[in-house]
Amino acid sequence: MGFNMGPNLLLLMAMVATNILSLYHLSSTLQSPKPPTPQPVPDQLLHQLHTIRATINHLTRLQHTTTSNTPATSTTTTIKTSIPSDLLLYSQLSTIASSCQNHPDLLHKYMSYTPFALCPLDSDLAESLILRGCHPLPRRRCFSRTPPKPTSSLPENPFPSSLPDSGVIWNKYTCKSFDCLNRFNPNLGFHPAHEITKFMSYKSELDLPIPQLLQIAKAANSVLRLGLDIGGGTGTFAARMKLYNVTVVTTTMNLAAPYDEAVALRGLVPLHVPLQQRFPLFDGVVDLVRCGHAVNRWIPLTVMEFLFYDVDRVLRGGGYLWLDHFFSKGVDLDKVYAPLIGKLGYRKVKWATGLKTDTGGLKNGEVYLTALLQKPVSR
Ligand SMILES: *[C@@H]1O[C@H](CO)[C@@H](O)[C@H](O)[C@H]1NC(C)=O
Numbered sequence: 213m214g215f216n217m218g219p220n221l222l223l224l225m226a227m228v229a230t231n232i233l234s235l236y237h238l239s240s241t242l243q244s245p246k247p248p249t250p251q252p253v254p255d256q257l258l259h260q261l262h263t264i265r266a267t268i269n270h271l272t273r274l275q276h277t278t279t280s281n282t283p284a285t286s287t288t289t290t291i292k293t294s295i296p297s298d299l300l301l302y303s304q305l306s307t308i309a310s311s312c313q314n315h316p317d318l319l320h321k322y323m324s325y326t327p328f329a330l331c332p333l334d335s336d337l338a339e340s341l342i343l344r345g346c347h348p349l350p351r352r353r354c355f356s357r358t359p360p361k362p363t364s365s366l367p368e369n370p371f372p373s374s375l376p377d378s379g380v381i382w383n384k385y386t387c388k389s390f391d392c393l394n395r396f397n398p399n400l401g402f403h404p405a406h407e408i409t410k411f412m413s414y415k416s417e418l419d420l421p422i423p424q425l426l427q428i429a430k431a432a433n434s435v436l437r438l439g440l441d442i443g444g445g446t447g448t449f450a451a452r453m454k455l456y457n458v459t460v461v462t463t464t465m466n467l468a469a470p471y472d473e474a475v476a477l478r479g480l481v482p483l484h485v486p487l488q489q490r491f492p493l494f495d496g497v498v499d500l501v502r503c504g505h506a507v508n509r510w511i512p513l514t515v516m517e518f519l520f521y522d523v524d525r526v527l528r529g530g531g532y533l534w535l536d537h538f539f540s541k542g543v544d545l546d547k548v549y550a551p552l553i554g555k556l557g558y559r560k561v562k563w564a565t566g567l568k569t570d571t572g573g574l575k576n577g578e579v580y581l582t583a584l585l586q587k588p589v590s591r
């Protein structure tokens with residue numbers, strides 16, 4: 213120490229001090245025997261949190277390691293001897309995911325909230341950050357909002373006649389009901405009863421009805437119990453598989469409509485993760501991965517390669533990858549995508565292509581690929 217204390221050390225000390233103060237405040241609030249009535253947040257605390265935030269920004273800009281900016285590690289010198297190192301590792305607070313820094317405007321908006329109160333109504337802002345790779349989100353100290361008048365009569369059946377509007381906070385959407393969404397576009401999947409025929413019929417080679425898929429797996433002595441549906445919209449594939457006692461989780465984003473809520477209202481598991489994110493599943497644990505319409509030529513090639521390798525990571529040996537109506541330009545399918553898929557070294561169980569005959573498809577010379585591929589049992 214002495215007179216040459218650098219600015220970094222000063223910042224660090226300020227940070228440790230304010231963290232300890234806010235921790236003290238938090239713990240004294242927790243220990244208080246009074247029932248938690250909403251209280252105004254003291255100015256001093258807001259000031260402390262502001263200082264912490266500013267300090268984090270400074271430290272990150274100075275490219276310092278973040279290992280010493282949490283209360284958990286600031287006390288490590290005294291407890292090092294008695295606590296296993298793994299535990300210290302697991303209790304590190306990660307303040308900001310690295311991509312968050314690339315969007316300071318959004319991040320600033322997102323982090324401008326009142327701690328210990330209700331979070332702002334800004335799920336769209338969270339969605340924007342997640343889509344830009346900012347995950348996990350750094351906001352940790354407010355209560356997320358729930359719909360004002362939730363219903364207790366939630367459907368047991370994944371194909372109910374309608375979804376309860378009261379299960380959604382509609383503020384951020386143009387539509388204020390599922391009916392409105394269905395009138396706007398009946399193909400978005402928000403009318404579960406209309407979804408019941410999907411994945412069941414064979415109209416062209418591009419279709420792979422679920423009974424046929426199950427038959428293929430059974431004939432290969434490969435059991436299907438767990439699946440991941442990437443970009444699964446309102447969860448219709450998972451809904452249908454549930455009726456066959458297969459558990460499928462669905463990745464879905466709330467792009468202009470409450471897809472995650474809709475999946476959950478059907479009694480299915482929505483995973484709120486974008487296409488570029490590592491799937492929150494362990495290696496080699498699922499029997500089946502389906503890539504729906506969301507996986508297509510609009511995804512940058514590098515991202516798509518990462519995606520396929522992550523699919524490979526979560527699939528067990530002998531598991532299946534189903535590319536369902538993957539679309540690209542005809543020339544790219546042969547030159548780009550087929551070789552990319554080929555790199556995985558999977559066995560082609562089904563490989564069907566056909567022209568994409570809608571307006572966009574005809575204009576861009578697009579084709580569909582539906583492929584069922586089996587991961588090698590061992591490498
Ligand atoms: C799913 O499981 C239930 C309960 O075990 C059983 O009654 C039903 O027949 C199963 N359905 C299928 C399609 O295997």
